[in-house]
Amino acid sequence: MGLALPVALALLLVWALVVVSRGRKNGSPPAESHSAPFSVWGWLAGNVSKNENERARGVEAEARAKLAMEQRSARRMKQTSRGQRVLKEALEFCPHDYSDTHGEGTRRVLVLYGTEYGFSKEVARKIAETLAERVADCAPRVLSTAFFNVLEPARENVIVMACSTTGDGVVPNDARDLHEAMSAGVEEEVIAMPSEAAEKMADDTQSAAPRCDKHQANPLFKGMSEQNKFAVIALGDRAYAHYCRGGLVFERLFRAHTSSSPLVSTGMINQEDWSAIDAWIDSLVCALDKEPVLRQGDDDDYLLSSVLELDSSSTAKTSVSKSAFANDNPAELAVNYTRSRPYIAAVAERRMLTKVLEHGDKETVHIEFDLGNSGLDYRCGDAVGVLPANCPDIVTDLLVELAANSHDTIQMRNGEEMSVQEALTFHFDLKNLKPDLLLFIRTRVNSTQRALLDDLLDGADPHGKSEKVLSYLHEREIGDVLADFSSANLQLGDLVPYLKPLLPRYYSISSAPRAALDHSAAIPTQLPARLAATVAVLKYETLGRQRKGVATTFLADRVQVGGKVPIFVSRNMDFRLPASPSVPVIMIGPGTGVAPFRAFLQERLGPAPLAPQGKSVFGAYGSENGASESSSATIQASNWLFFGCRHEARDFLYADELLAYERSGGLRLVTAFSRDQADRKVYVQDRLKEHGLALWKEIDTGRAHVYVCGDAGKMAADVHTALLDIFKQHGEMSQVGAEMYMAGLEKEHRYQRDVWAS
Ligand SMILES: Cc1cc2nc3c(=O)[nH]c(=O)nc-3n(C[C@H](O)[C@H](O)[C@H](O)COP(=O)(O)OP(=O)(O)OC[C@H]3O[C@@H](n4cnc5c(N)ncnc54)[C@H](O)[C@@H]3O)c2cc1C
Ligand SMILES: NC(=O)c1ccc[n+]([C@@H]2O[C@H](COP(=O)([O-])OP(=O)(O)OC[C@H]3O[C@@H](n4cnc5c(N)ncnc54)[C@H](OP(=O)(O)O)[C@@H]3O)[C@@H](O)[C@H]2O)c1
Ligand SMILES: Cc1cc2nc3c(=O)[nH]c(=O)nc-3n(C[C@H](O)[C@H](O)[C@H](O)COP(=O)(O)O)c2cc1C
Secondary structure: OOOHHHHHHHHHHHHHHHHHHHHHHOOOOOOOOOOOOOOHHHHHHOHHHOOOOHHHHHHHHHHHHHHHHHHHHHHHHHHHHHHHHHHHHHEEEOOOOHHHHOOOOOEEEEEEEEOOOOHHHHHHHHHHHHHHHHOOOEEEEEEEHHHHHHOOHHHOOEEEEEEEOEOOOEOOHHHHHHHHHHHOOEOHHHHOOOHHHHHHHHHOOOOOOOOEOOOOOOHHHHOOOOOOEEEEEEEEOOOOOOOOHHHHHHHHHHHHHHOOOOOOOOEEEEOOOHHHHHHHHHHHHHHHHHOOOOOOOOOOOHHHHHHHOOOHHHHHHHHHHHHHOOOOOHHHOOEOOOOOOOEEEEEEEEEEOOOOOOOOOOOEEEEEEEOOOOOEOOOOOOEEEEOOOOOHHHHHHHHHHOOOOOOOEEEOOOOOEEEHHHHHHHHEOOOOOOOHHHHHHHOOOOHHHHHHHHHHHOOOOOOOOOHHHHHHHHOOOHHHHHHHOHHHOOOHHHHHHHOOEOOOEEEEEOOOHHHOEOOOOOOOOOOEOEEEEEEEOOEEEEOOEEEEOHHHHHHHHHOOOOOEEEEEEEOOOOOOOOOOOOOOEEEEOOHHHHHHHHHHHHHHHOOOOOOOOOOOOOOOOOOOOOOOHHHHHHOOOOEEEEEEEOOHHHHOOOHHHHHHHHHOOOOEEEEEEOOOOOOOOOOHHHHHHHOHHHHHHHHHOOOOEEEEEEEOOHHHHHHHHHHHHHHHHHOOOOHHHHHHHHHHHHHOOOEEEEEEOO
16 A cells, blocks of 8 residues: 555656657647646646655755746747647638737637638638628637547637538538538438438528437537537539538538527528628628627637647648548558649550541540559549649730730749749639629729720629629630730739639549559559549630630640649549449449449459450459459449440440440440431430339349439439439339439439539
């Protein structure tokens, strides 16, 4: 017994030292303990002294405590500056230095954003800027949902969430972990809610809150209550079947955790409708004005200290990769390249997949990137993100128009200086123009051109948007607009605030990683050596001038084999083959929609068993002739592909490979050549109906997985209707029954769509 106290103290001291040194090993000073009840530093400074030789040790302890306090305050100052540097990357504070606005009596407002393509981030910034300007006692911070693990939501007075929807009605990749964490303990219907129900719910802020079992809730959200106010703005596009579903699901999750309603009705924003966004922000400002200001008991912001523990780059890496790979095997996916840190890949191969016989025929290219020793990995169903470059001719014309020298420098939004040439080539979208550019130009033109602009802008909203303006801009690129209103004499610096950033373009990966292994490598690796994409080249004419798609002509015409392209992989966890190779799959992919299905087939059957004169893109895995081990193992499973194109002789993509799979018995191929018959068009959905009974059996009895890829607008909707018709006819169901049956398939992940609206 006599030894117990000294031993316990010794153990405690060892533990304390271990904890302290661990903190240092990470390169960060030990974290200030704001929420933990026990502070190692406090213990070292005070508690140890209260043993033998109390007086002497008391003096020493006092000195140590003083020293510790001084060190703490020095560290605190250092941390604050380091913290603010880190926070500048992880968090954004609006509109000025955060430390000036934050303090006791300030309402903590967190603006969270979940984004796939960056728009929600822009909206989040605007919300924070407006609240900082118009709401009293308000210190808004902006944070990506990818960093949600630094949050203590119960300590936020207000959480405003801006979230888009991606894929077939799912939350963006960077919000997946948050979604999963918030879903723990919450009724399942909330999480997998059909958008129609969600839409109804969004209209009714008073409706009953969904339930959350607090015992099962993720610890992060357990403390949330009706004291934690929230509001959601959902960014989406009406062209998609599940309009704004991502934001609406978060609204339901916040309701469940707070057992209350949002401060204002959830905003549902179609495309980039800034007027609707402004109106929603106005309603939020009014609601916050009416809310009593709940004072925080402390003047420390827990976010600041949390973020201090994380190095900015490793934070980005761990959070983003964790979110991106949620359902994948992280061990397999060692390296994560992103749009801000892409891999610079060399083009290894490019070939034309179509024959252009007359003007207007489709040009589609197959392009392969060499992954070198990047460590980059991907899975079937993923897309590759490409950071394109604008056409040099367009950049040169613009430089002339702006009377600028290519070597002049320009300061970018993030403060970086770069040459005008570089900025115009890699950073600005010179095609998709914002309507408010016209409002700005109106302030600079002469009276004749002003009259023209007045006419054009007549009836436009405060952001310059109207049907007339949109159709004017649709036909024009930046050079055309500057030429139309040449009297404005604009400089590039004038234009910058009105130009959108040049965004990455996505392409469904059309190779299977295991079909792309490099068997000749000195050190064998399980990582793919190549990555393929299937790119339909965009060329069209407006106002008598030929126009080019930025990325497609970059990939098809401007980059040479051996040339470099910045790429990254965009995971798509909602478009995956069934785990078992014996489960039948039905793939519906007209045009370039066939891309991921080429990867699926390679995964299930091995590289296409082409005749000797044919050329397989990747080396065979399994055996020399391409009839791989996996093909013999999976040949029993049914692989059914519905492919459509205009003409069999011109744009039947990968015809040699698909026909070879068919010949080998691995693939059931059904084609719809829309323009090969004079009297009418034949589409994939017509073929689906022709095979209705067999399809129904394969889905209902065979438990097949159904995949659709390609155009989200018309094709995906028509195919959906055709499938419902098949269920009604062959499954003898009513319309409602067929829809419920389809919902069941979706829930079981047996109906997956990877569609995109142009
Ligand atoms: C997840 C995903 C996967 C995708 N997979 C593929 C794929 O596998 N293969 C593929 O080819 N594409 C795919 N896409 C589409 C691809 O990302 C690009 O959007 C497409 O290639 C066009 O890019 P671009 O830069 O060449 O065109 P941009 O320069 O972006 O031009 C497109 C814009 O041009 C304008 N435009 C187009 N036609 C006309 C016209 N006739 N008149 C006036 N204006 C017009 C429109 O404003 C349109 O938005 C995918 C998209 C997503 C989101
Ligand atoms: N993951 C993705 O999201 C993804 C992947 C790949 C491609 N895409 C997108 O998918 C679209 C198709 O690409 P593409 O240019 O290669 O195709 P495309 O050649 O324009 O069209 C392919 C075939 O589909 C037919 N078609 C047109 N309307 C249809 C409808 N309502 N239902 C069924 N078939 C229809 C076309 O017929 P007609 O022209 O004769 O009418 C043609 O025969 C593009 O928008 C592309 O960007 C998206
Ligand atoms: C591949 C893809 C899938 C999409 N899916 C949906 C969807 O299911 N529902 C919806 O309302 N909007 C959908 N959208 C539209 C986006 O949500 C919308 O463009 C939004 O403004 C993007 O915001 P972000 O840049 O913050 O991601 C989709 C967009 C793309 C490119």
